[in-house]
Amino acid sequence: MKLSKWFENWGLTGLKIKTPILEMDWAPQVADKDAAWDMYIELLTRITTQALPDDDGIEQTALESIYTIFGITREIIKTHGRDCQGFARIAIVILNQVIRPFTARWHKLTSEGAFGNKEQCRLFRSELSGLQTKLTNYCKMLAEISGVEDLTKMEE
Numbered sequence: 001m002k003l004s005k006w007f008e009n010w011g012l013t014g015l016k017i018k019t020p021i022l023e024m025d026w027a028p029q030v031a032d033k034d035a036a037w038d039m040y041i042e043l044l045t046r047i048t049t050q051a052l053p054d055d056d057g058i059e060q061t062a063l064e065s066i067y068t069i070f071g072i073t074r075e076i077i078k079t080h081g082r083d084c085q086g087f088a089r090i091a092i093v094i095l096n097q098v099i100r101p102f103t104a105r106w107h108k109l110t111s112e113g114a115f116g117n118k119e120q121c122r123l124f125r126s127e128l129s130g131l132q133t134k135l136t137n138y139c140k141m142l143a144e145i146s147g148v149e150d151l152t153k154m155e156e
Helices: 003-009 030-044 059-111 118-146
Strands: none
Touching: 030 059, 030 118, 059 118
16 A cells, blocks of 8 residues: 555645655564554643543643653654664654654644633633544544454543
């Protein structure tokens, strides 16, 4: 399957990726599947894909949890090495084009005291919900890549 189809199947469209990469045929290798599994578990068990009810949680903690995905992704790619290049292509795009804009925006706003303002906290939660939708779709893609059951809707 072409890499573009992987993104399209999971609603991860509108990303800026060079056409030759998107048009590559790709079948996940064992290292890609193993890396996808590792990332799937990380995302599935964090605020990245889990609801944050209005009266629960702390915005700063949620932001920090999302930010840790950068280090986790790097470690997964390094652990699985050069044999997980397909996974790396997908994960790097998600980091740089989905997660980074969110964390960069909110790190700046928090340095200006945003979480001391109830309206800013509501805005954060609203934007977090949009990010969670994209990351849940990414999680579903990772389940397919790793060849496991999609558990993103298990608790609904």
